[in-house]
Amino acid sequence: MKYCFGIDIGGTTVKMGLFQEDGKLLEKWEIKTKTENEGEAILPDITQSLNIKMEEREIDREDILGIGVGIPAPVTEDGVVENTANLGWGYKEVKRELQELTGGINVEVCNDANAAALGEMWLGGGKGSRNMIMVTLGTGVGGGIIVNGQCVVGSHGAGGEIGHICVNYQETEPCGCGNKGCLEQYTSATGIVRLAKRRLEQDEAPSRLRRSRQISAKTVFDAVKADDILAIEVATEFGKILGSALANLAAACDPEVIVIGGGVSRAGEVLLGYIEKPFQQRAFFANKKTRFCLAELGNDAGICGAAKLVLDVEK
Amino acid sequence: MKYCFGIDIGGTTVKMGLFQEDGKLLEKWEIKTKTENEGEAILPDITQSLNIKMEEREIDREDILGIGVGIPAPVTEDGVVENTANLGWGYKEVKRELQELTGGINVEVCNDANAAALGEMWLGGGKGSRNMIMVTLGTGVGGGIIVNGQCVVGSHGAGGEIGHICVNYQETEPCGCGNKGCLEQYTSATGIVRLAKRRLEQDEAPSRLRRSRQISAKTVFDAVKADDILAIEVATEFGKILGSALANLAAACDPEVIVIGGGVSRAGEVLLGYIEKPFQQRAFFANKKTRFCLAELGNDAGICGAAKLVLDVEK
Numbered sequence: 355m356k357y358c359f360g361i362d363i364g365g366t367t368v369k370m371g372l373f374q375e376d377g378k379l380l381e382k383w384e385i386k387t388k389t390e391n392e393g394e395a396i397l398p399d400i401t402q403s404l405n406i407k408m409e410e411r412e413i414d415r416e417d418i419l420g421i422g423v424g425i426p427a428p429v430t431e432d433g434v435v436e437n438t439a440n441l442g443w444g445y446k447e448v449k450r451e452l453q454e455l456t457g458g459i460n461v462e463v464c465n466d467a468n469a470a471a472l473g474e475m476w477l478g479g480g481k482g483s484r485n486m487i488m489v490t491l492g493t494g495v496g497g498g499i500i501v502n503g504q505c506v507v508g509s510h511g512a513g514g515e516i517g518h519i520c521v522n523y524q525e526t527e528p529c530g531c532g533n534k535g536c537l538e539q540y541t542s543a544t545g546i547v548r549l550a551k552r553r554l555e556q557d558e559a560p561s562r563l564r565r566s567r568q569i570s571a572k573t574v575f576d577a578v579k580a581d582d583i584l585a586i587e588v589a590t591e592f593g594k595i596l597g598s599a600l601a602n603l604a605a606a607c608d609p610e611v612i613v614i615g616g617g618v619s620r621a622g623e624v625l626l627g628y629i630e631k632p633f634q635q636r637a638f639f640a641n642k643k644t645r646f647c648l649a650e651l652g653n654d655a656g657i658c659g660a661a662k663l664v665l666d667v668e669k
Numbered sequence: 670m671k672y673c674f675g676i677d678i679g680g681t682t683v684k685m686g687l688f689q690e691d692g693k694l695l696e697k698w699e700i701k702t703k704t705e706n707e708g709e710a711i712l713p714d715i716t717q718s719l720n721i722k723m724e725e726r727e728i729d730r731e732d733i734l735g736i737g738v739g740i741p742a743p744v745t746e747d748g749v750v751e752n753t754a755n756l757g758w759g760y761k762e763v764k765r766e767l768q769e770l771t772g773g774i775n776v777e778v779c780n781d782a783n784a785a786a787l788g789e790m791w792l793g794g795g796k797g798s799r800n801m802i803m804v805t806l807g808t809g810v811g812g813g814i815i816v817n818g819q820c821v822v823g824s825h826g827a828g829g830e831i832g833h834i835c836v837n838y839q840e841t842e843p844c845g846c847g848n849k850g851c852l853e854q855y856t857s858a859t860g861i862v863r864l865a866k867r868r869l870e871q872d873e874a875p876s877r878l879r880r881s882r883q884i885s886a887k888t889v890f891d892a893v894k895a896d897d898i899l900a901i902e903v904a905t906e907f908g909k910i911l912g913s914a915l916a917n918l919a920a921a922c923d924p925e926v927i928v929i930g931g932g933v934s935r936a937g938e939v940l941l942g943y944i945e946k947p948f949q950q951r952a953f954f955a956n957k958k959t960r961f962c963l964a965e966l967g968n969d970a971g972i973c974g975a976a977k978l979v980l981d982v983e984k
Contacts, residue, residue: 428955506921506922516920605831608828
């Protein structure tokens with residue numbers, strides 16, 4: 355039996371998984387992400403943790419097919435990052451450095467949202483599909499596009515940045531990226547709160563949201579489930595914006611399945627209806643059969659996709 | 670030396686090319702497309718023409734690496750079309766049938782817009798690039814998206830249908846596809862004429878376009894070159910719509926280069942400025958370095974891309 359490691363580096367913890375080559379996750383664990391001193395300890399810490407694991411399990415170095423790594427930043431096809439928002443790294447040749455540290459084990463690196471998409475295609479909601487769009491609705495809106503079974507990395511490592519598609523050219527408030535009207539401003543967890551607050555300020559319509567001490571995407575969708583009319587209006591607006599944007603993306607990529615993940619997706623199946631209906635209304639006829647589903651792997655999507663990245667190279 | 674054929678089936682003629690494996694186009698010719706009786710003669714006519722060419726040139730069947738075919742319809746990965754608008758074919762297993770007719774030579778089939786994109790990537794405006802978007806501005810708006818050097822075929826053979834991205838949710842007139850507000854309605858040759866007519870009706874502003882017996886995309890851009898203020902307004906609106914849509918696509922696909930082709934692109938370099946400026950204003954920061962260029966292969970793009978399709982499989 356051969357093995358591989360899938361690693362998902364986040365700003366707080368590094369998630370790590372040991373996989374069999376058939377996809378079975380044997381064990382997962384976490385270590386702390388030490389971002390101080392430009393994150394100089396991150397790769398050595400990972401190496402040490404991998405070495406300990408191989409010793410514990412008495413796995414020979416030769417039986418490790420490779421190490422896949424997902425990183426919260428654009429990553430080029432050569433496994434280089436130019437900059438990171440929350441790891442401390444500036445320019446870093448991640449692939450080369452980690453290969454050297456681990457004594458020559460093959461390392462493959464990609465963006466963490468792309469890794470999550472690969473993971474969901476391999477073992478989660480998009481299982482069996484080779485053409486997929488994954489949208490991650492969290493603090494921001496991330497995405498991963500899979501074409502012919504491969505991630506769309508793009509020429510600057512910025513493929514799948516779905517959150518920064520412009521959906522409203524009349525918007526006056528800026529997005530974190532500097533543009534105005536990005537999908538992220540309406541359909542991320544914070545975007546949904548923004549839509550809800552705007553709606554609440556519009557008039558005096560009653561809503562249980564007016565009694566919430568702090569409105570979150572969760573309180574909005576909880577209110578939707580309780581048939582709160584104003585919350586349903588907010589969910590409808592959210593779904594129309596996201597569904598329309600996905601219909602446009604589908605015209606370009608023609609996916610078999612669209613997977614909705616991230617914290618907002620914990621609202622459950624109710625979410626899908628609000629997105630699918632406007633998608634159906636807007637979609638090009640050839641794309642109307644596109645299937646929608648929720649992500650299934652939760653926090654494991656990243657380590658699964660990172661492992662898949664390595665196994666694909668081995669083939 | 671090995672060879673391959675690139676074939677571009679259109680509603681009026683079938684364009685054919687004989688290529689060396691290094692990409693050199695040795696000879697090109699055309700035969701008539703006989704669409705009568707559900708297009709039953711098309712594939713036999715092609716086979717006969719290929720046989721004659723091989724005899725003429727004394728090329729052994731074993732030295733033919735394959736036959737690539739571009740078709741004006743969605744084509745699945747298995748080389749099947751479900752329907753065609755102007756060839757007479759309904760459901761047709763093009764790959765299998767042509768392989769049988771030619772005595773077992775490998776056949777690869779794709780959509781004609783995707784073939785044109787592959788051709789431009791191989792030998793034309795996108796030469797050297799592995800991530801590219803091609804937009805074909807003709808009677809309609811077609812497109813081909815190349816990711817990691819491969820065409821985005823999509824799960825229903827409808828990848829790259831850029832013309833049917835919705836760019837105006839307020840539009841009241843329908844597009845040929847049945848939706849409203851498609852990119853094609855504003856940026857195709859006919860779309861540009863529509864923009865021009867709408868502008869002319871708005872007020873009495875002077876313009877040389879008022880003296881044209883028939884307005885076309887060409888008369889509009891000729892007027893732009895003659896500094897006609899109203900025509901420049903029309904070109905600006907055209908470019909804003911197309912440039913903004915391409916900025917959104919770039920956020921998803923992160924291309925290195927965007928190639929503009931089709932009849933409208935004969936307006937020349939002047940066209941690119943009108944598209945690039947709004948693209949730059951709208952693009953996600955990681956995509957601002959995306960290069961724009963005009964298509965270079967004209968009517969040969971299809972046969973070149975079809976040939977490339979076969980050579981890629983051989984690798």
